[in-house]
Amino acid sequence: MVIAVLGSAVERKIDKLNRRTTQLTRKVDLILEHLGLEEPQPELAPVRALLVEGKKIHAIKAYREITGADLKEAKEAVESMG
Structure with a gap:
């Protein structure tokens, strides 16, 4: 029971981090595009x-x-x- 609760909490945290990473990646891509730069x-x-x-x-x-x-x-x- 405790392991399932901890596993679920970890999964939620990972999902949150993945969503945040996606958001930040999108923002960086927009900034690079706006500046006319390409990622080397x-x-x-x-x-x-x-x-x-x-x-x-x-x-x-x-x-x-x-x-x-x-x-x-x-x-x-x-x-x-x-």
Whole structure:
């Protein structure tokens, strides 16, 4: 019972944080658009080089370090590159 209540409270907090993150992202995008700026794309040459060497796990790790992506995002991105 206590675990269910705590789990529910945590889920509500995560949902709230996700909504807030979405709002802030939208605002930043509008500001960048208003100023005529584009978000710089990260340099992924080191990731590509690791893929060429057949070092997929190292490439995923490098992608995460460069972009700040989580493991799932990084894995999907690296797999789409190779």
